[in-house]
Amino acid sequence: xxxxxxxxxxxxxxxxxxxxxxxxxxxxxxxxxxxxxxxxxxxxxxxxxxxxxxxxxxxxxxxxxxxxxxxxxxxxxxxxxxxxxxxxxxxxxxxxxxxxxxxxxxxxxxxxx
Amino acid sequence: xxxxxxxxxxxxxxxxxxxxxxxxxxxxxxxxxxxxxxxxxxxxxxxxxxxxxxxxxxxxxxxxxxxxxxxxxxxxxxxxxxxxxxxxxxxxxxxxxxxxxxxxxxxxxxxxxx
Numbered sequence: 690x691x692x693x694x695x696x697x698x699x700x701x702x703x704x705x706x707x708x709x710x711x712x713x714x715x716x717x718x719x720x721x722x723x724x725x726x727x728x729x730x731x732x733x734x735x736x737x738x739x740x741x742x743x744x745x746x747x748x749x750x751x752x753x754x755x756x757x758x759x760x761x762x763x764x765x766x767x768x769x770x771x772x773x774x775x776x777x778x779x780x781x782x783x784x785x786x787x788x789x790x791x792x793x794x795x796x797x798x799x800x801x802x
Numbered sequence: 803x804x805x806x807x808x809x810x811x812x813x814x815x816x817x818x819x820x821x822x823x824x825x826x827x828x829x830x831x832x833x834x835x836x837x838x839x840x841x842x843x844x845x846x847x848x849x850x851x852x853x854x855x856x857x858x859x860x861x862x863x864x865x866x867x868x869x870x871x872x873x874x875x876x877x878x879x880x881x882x883x884x885x886x887x888x889x890x891x892x893x894x895x896x897x898x899x900x901x902x903x904x905x906x907x908x909x910x911x912x913x914x915x916x
Contacts, residue, residue, distance in 0.1 A: 792844030
């Protein structure tokens, strides 16, 4: 069935580098996208979200870009720190606000000092 | 302000048994969603409760059932456990009455079926 997927299962970067994590989605009707960070043994933690009527949104050290033409989503992390090491998931919402989220498989980000 | 809480944190059950997992939503939230996360995978939506009724359901068998209480807390019940039910079960809460998209997750309950 349709799902949100990520391009790379793992990404290794050096501390201080910028990281880019990519995600492709298949349902053009999706109207809301979220990036979650999940550390080992914990639940997913909200990072940043974006509505389909936007193409860019910035937070603290993070930026999400949405390209609806090619159905692609990316998360950029500036000045990556060891504490950023985790699994990152993109998720999409296809219906009414607060309804089911469809998750991809995740990208494991490893940051070395 | 407590976030989403879940209990227990870990649970070991035997095939064929039944299990009940519990979730308390974040203060101010009225909607609870349950997800199953197998090892190395993204969370899979099980169902969502709002106003004490199941409002949306994912592709899970009837062995998975739930309940929401007047205080918005929720339970997930799984009957006739299978080995494949071993997973991290996540609860997420949101504020449907405010048309908010944000869903906040609890730490999860790790269920092991032997």
